[in-house]
Amino acid sequence: MKPSVILYKSLPDDLLARLESHFTVTQVKNLSPETVEQHAEAFANAEGLLGSSEKVDEALLAKMPKLRATSTVSVGYDNFDVDALNARRIALMHTPTVLTETVADTLMTLVLTTARRALEVAERVKKGEWTKSIGPDWFGIDVHHKTLGIVGMGRIGLALAQRAHFGFGMPILYNARRQHQEAEERFNARPCDLDTLLRESDFVCIVLPLTEETHHLINAEKIALMKPSAILINAGRGPVVDEPALIDALKAGKIHAAGLDVFEQEPLPADSPLLSMPNVVALPHIGSATHETRYNMAACAVDNLIDALNGNVEKNCVNPQTVK
Ligand SMILES: NC(=O)c1ccc[n+]([C@@H]2O[C@H](COP(=O)([O-])OP(=O)(O)OC[C@H]3O[C@@H](n4cnc5c(N)ncnc54)[C@H](O)[C@@H]3O)[C@@H](O)[C@H]2O)c1
Numbered sequence: 187m188k189p190s191v192i193l194y195k196s197l198p199d200d201l202l203a204r205l206e207s208h209f210t211v212t213q214v215k216n217l218s219p220e221t222v223e224q225h226a227e228a229f230a231n232a233e234g235l236l237g238s239s240e241k242v243d244e245a246l247l248a249k250m251p252k253l254r255a256t257s258t259v260s261v262g263y264d265n266f267d268v269d270a271l272n273a274r275r276i277a278l279m280h281t282p283t284v285l286t287e288t289v290a291d292t293l294m295t296l297v298l299t300t301a302r303r304a305l306e307v308a309e310r311v312k313k314g315e316w317t318k319s320i321g322p323d324w325f326g327i328d329v330h331h332k333t334l335g336i337v338g339m340g341r342i343g344l345a346l347a348q349r350a351h352f353g354f355g356m357p358i359l360y361n362a363r364r365q366h367q368e369a370e371e372r373f374n375a376r377p378c379d380l381d382t383l384l385r386e387s388d389f390v391c392i393v394l395p396l397t398e399e400t401h402h403l404i405n406a407e408k409i410a411l412m413k414p415s416a417i418l419i420n421a422g423r424g425p426v427v428d429e430p431a432l433i434d435a436l437k438a439g440k441i442h443a444a445g446l447d448v449f450e451q452e453p454l455p456a457d458s459p460l461l462s463m464p465n466v467v468a469l470p471h472i473g474s475a476t477h478e479t480r481y482n483m484a485a486c487a488v489d490n491l492i493d494a495l496n497g498n499v500e501k502n503c504v505n506p507q508t509v510k
């Protein structure tokens with residue numbers, strides 16, 4: 187008999203067919219208590235779980251006593267209670283690497299659009315305000331050869347450094363918990379403590395996972411260290427930045443602009459002050475959102491679940507030591 191799995195995300199037809207060739211699949215719309223209640227038997231029998239973005243905590247795991255593996259269609263896994271998974275010896279699989287280049291493109295997009303005010307001036311053109319030669323009130327600031335600070339020199343940080351170094355001739359600073367020789371040798375990146383990075387960077391790019399340690403790492407005190415001409419970019423997780431502190435700093439002109447793909451609350455509430463600030467570019471968490479990459483992430487997540495339920499956690503497993 188095929189193992190049972192719960193799928194809480196829609197998949198392209200070919201990937202759904204692949205999943206169904208290995209498992210008996212129950213597709214649900216989310217992991218809310220109401221949904222779990224409605225499909226109680228399927229949850230009780232499921233050995234695998236595949237989807238993204240929803241919270242997976244002890245309360246849910248208690249309803250899934252047979253669960254052996256979870257597979258998230260994301261690289262970030264801050265929505266999982268890893269301790270609870272470990273306690274139950276459940277594998278957590280994720281999708282690193284397949285999205286790295288696309289997310290680095292998104293970061294570079296935020297750097298360019300904030301610096302050159304691309305969205306703001308394009309809106310002015312659409313409103314018919316381009317009626318004569320433009321003056322300094324339409325100007326942006328240069329990106330090339332400015333200093334880029336990377337907080338979180340992992341896979342995506344490295345891909346961002348590559349773009350900034352080779353594409354834009356930018357000196358690179360990075361803050362990390364260990365030395366990254368590859369970044370230093372290939373992109374001439376210089377390691378430094380967080381305060382130095384914040385003081386010296388023209389663009390501060392955050393690509394950190396959300397953990398207890400990184401929650402509100404960038405608070406009012408840290409933002410105050412940035413140059414008034416600097417731009418803050420966040421494509422890691424929203425709560426890494428203290429959002430009210432960022433809003434205050436932007437209002438007071440303490441920093442020049444912000445480019446944000448992630449927020450403390452997503453979707454960003456319609457009354458967020460960020461939405462009315464011309465110097466803020468707010469994207470709807472599109473870091474990896476291209477057709478190609480989202481397909482590759484879903485395919486990776488399907489393969490990860492097949493691997494994990496076959497006892498293979500060599501690749502893409504967050505907690506292999508728990509499962510082996
Ligand atoms: N906006 C998006 O759509 C999107 C897409 C993909 C990933 N992300 C986020 O980006 C994160 C990074 O992804 P990745 O593939 O580069 O992961 P990664 O694990 O390769 O890189 C994360 C890096 O952050 C470092 N780090 C962790 N805590 C730190 C701290 N306190 N101080 C300094 N460095 C610290 C780690 O050592 C690691 O080098 C993900 O966890 C996710 O939250 C966002």
Ligand SMILES: O=C(O)[C@H](O)CO
Nearest residue numbers: 259260261262473474
């Ligand atoms: O972590 C990730 O993969 C992205 O943020 C998509 O959720």
